[in-house]
Amino acid sequence: MMKHTIKRIVLDAAQKAFENGALVSEQIPEMEIEEPRHQAHGDFSTNFAMVSAAVQKMAPRKIAEILVSLIETGSLIEKVEIAGPGFINFFLSNKAWYPVIDQIFEQDKRYGASDIGKNEKVQVEFVSANPTGPLHVGHGRGAAVGDSVGNILCFAGFDVQKEYYINDSGRQIRTLGTSVWVRLLQKSGKEVEFPEDCYKGDYIIDLASEIHEKEGDKFIQKDEDEAIAYCAKFAAKKILKGIKEDLSDFGITFDQWFSEQSLYDAGRVQKAIDDFKTKDLIYKEDGALWFRAQDFGDEKNRVVVRNNGLTTYFASDIAYHMEKYERGFDRVIDVWGADHHGYIKRIDASVVASGRKSEQFEVILVQLVNLLRGGKPFQMSKRAGDFVTLKNIVDEVGKDAARFMFLSRSYDSGLDFDLELAKQKNSDNPVYYVQYVHARITGILLKAKQENIIQDIDFNKGKNIHLLNAVEEINLIKILNAFKENVEKSAQTLHPHVIFTYLMSLASAFHSYYNKHKVITDDQEQTLARLSLVLGVKKVIRNALTLLGVTAPERM
RNA sequence: GCGCCUGUAGCUCAGCUGGAUAGAGCAACGGACUUCUAAUCCGUAGGUCGCAGGUUCGAAUCCUGCCAGGCGUACCA
Structure with missing residues (x-):
């Protein structure tokens, strides 16, 4: 707010100079009030004279002199100097700063809050990990970033909603069911080989044990599809509960948990496809239905319904994003892991195709976390199942250290997270x-x-x-x-x-x-x-x- | 090949909507505890801002081209 005052003073001086004929033009080019890096350059500085040189047809330093002669020094401004190529540097008196303390006391928890958001409705969607396994470190960084971005936007005057999208439909859930079922069969003493494409983590075995304790060997006799469906439902529910607990321990709560399945149940995925069909944005080729993503800047067109009749993940994502805007959000922000960056253009294309502006859709791409222990790399392979979970991290280093570490640098850069370092109390x-x-x-x-x-x-x-x-x-x-x-x-x-x-x-x-x-x-x-x-x-x-x-x- | 991200001090990174002498932490070296918490502070040293062009009064910052690293490039999710 101090900047505002300085800008006012500069503009007033310029106006006065024009009125008394010292400046030839009333035009004010784009100028900056900035805080110089060096104390010797004052508290605030403006490049007004330099950017005005062309319009005023005058040397920058000359313009600066004219302005400075019209700026009153006294109670707030101690002195004004001209420096370098024509910077005007303002040195404020101590007195000018005292109101800051009063403001902190007056505004207390709201001190620092802003209204630049103008109550714009923004949705921040983050984590949204599949309920097929516990959250790992990468999710932790996404969670810390998403939650903070939400908090900051809210503090800056936006109307923010935080949301988690649950991928509780589709092939990965079936795979989860199969994984648990096979473990269950093994538990019951059957010689079954564990399929290559199934989830290998120990948590799958734990889930199978739980079912086994509850239901005994009854699933061995049962119909395979029925058994897998039961296992899938049981496991997904359990895992999601665990995810919610882990996030809660990490200090994160969501305003809404949105189910992918609910989009299908409400017929929204079909509706989205139909909507694109009527706009001639869908065509059939090789037995599949394709969305003309290329017409909206994507590299290629994308399949929404496969030749086996099943919809792709992309299809429900189109419906999901349409639904977000229909809920009234002006801005939609998705927080994704960097490995999903190839997906941005296609969602953006669908957003534009459904009549929204490209600017209304933003993706925060969080680069990968490189987990270390005492400087040595940690292997995190979901395939092998030996990944480090978010819970491991929070239990070991604590919520505060973990969150602070995740936010310590820009998400545009990869992050080295050293467990030993985060644990140190020094x-x-x-x-x-x-x-x-x-x-x-x-x-x-x-x-x-x-x-x-x-x-x-x-x-x-x-x-x-x-x-x-x-x-x-x-x-x-x-x-x-x-x-x-x-x-x-x-x-x-x-x-x-x-x-x-x-x-x-x-x-x-x-x-x-x-x-x-x-x-x-x-x-x-x-x-x-x-x-x-x-x-x-x-x-x-x-x-x-x-x-x-x-x-x-x-x-x- | 194409796409996204990154390349700044020995290490890990800020600074990148252009500004005047490029910053911090760690590591190194030298100091400060009879004191409101030394989980701290003060000082020294450390840099062709990946390379080459361009735009500008002015470039770490913007543009182009290279080089290097990470990630991605499915009718998977």
Whole structure:
């Protein structure tokens, strides 16, 4: 919001300059107010003079001089300088920053929230793993990203719904049933070879044991199809329950669990195909029905109904995405693993074909997780069945460390996740660095309460803010002020690691301040000012951690 | 072959809707605990931003072409 004020000042000065004839054109080209990297360049800087050079037919530095002469310095702006090729640098007075603290106290849990979303209805769909096995590390990263993106969009003023799509229909469920059934037969003492294309994990054997305990050997006599159907239903239900528990332990809840089967039951898949047929977007070839995806930018046309009469996964996905927009979402965001990237264009094609804009469909492609233990790679092969589950990870390193690690860098890059490192309770592990700030501040506030300096460790109004004059204090306030911009940037780019980076810089500034200045001193008035500042820091740390789904502990 | 992602300090990565001297953590080296939690801080050292062109007053950032790595390229899900 500070940026806004500066922009206003620049625009006013430009207008004045035009009115008194110093500038020849009233045109204002696209200009930036930015925060310079170096302190020597002030708190804010604008490239106005440079971008205006062409329009004004004047040297940038000359334009800068005209503007600077019209900008009043005084209470808020300490000084204005011209630098380099024509940057105008603004140096703010300490006083200009104090309102930030008041805002934190006033807005508390809403501090940093934005309204850029304008209540737009957005759906974020993530994880959506097949209920054929437990969630693994890759799902964990997708879950952390999807959940945080949802939180951040919500905080930025979007109307967000989080959804999990359950692929409870189709061949993989039948394969699951077969897998369990074969294990069940083996359990009953039958010599049956385990099929190559079945799920090999130990959890299949566990499921078979459960059925065996409940039902005994009764399935050996039963009709194969009937038995497999029973096993499939039993296993899928059980596995889905496990998935829900694992996600819940990971701090994730969904607004809706959407069943693929329900699309078939409601006739929506057929309806989608019929709809495309009437638009002449479907044709028959080699006994199969094809969607003209190529007409909408895909590399080739895609099958929706196979020559055996069965619909493809793509067919139900078309119906599913149509359904999303019919539910009223303006924007649909899917979080997928990078190995599905070839699928984007085809869904996009179907979305456009059904009358929506391409911009209304976005995919967050999360690159793969490379699991390590003490620097050595871990094998994760679903085929062999010896993969590391999300539950393993959460049990071993904890929810907070896992989530923070998953969000520590952009999902555009592959992630090395070292279990040994995530487990360490020291500075190698960034989650402690940040949580420690929250705990440390709580410690200070508790001490202040004990000494009767404050009534309660949480209070709702800053005191003696004007006494905050140390460089480190002003610096901290500046970072606190930047929280909202970071939320907005994170929401606009759909990148939660922006919040991670922000947290690290705030934590660093706080630890630095803590080591240099004592909060509680003999100077009562100053102590109150500093307590207000650190409580402000505490609130912002909490707000930011909440967006990432990480807890803010009172003590560690 | 084609498509998506990546290539920045010894390692892991920020910075990428163009801005002024490219940042952080780890590792290395040297310091700071009688103090509100040393799970911390301060300092030193470390870089042809994969390579080559182009656009621009200005390029790690945008465009083109190479090179390297990961992933994908089904009438599977």
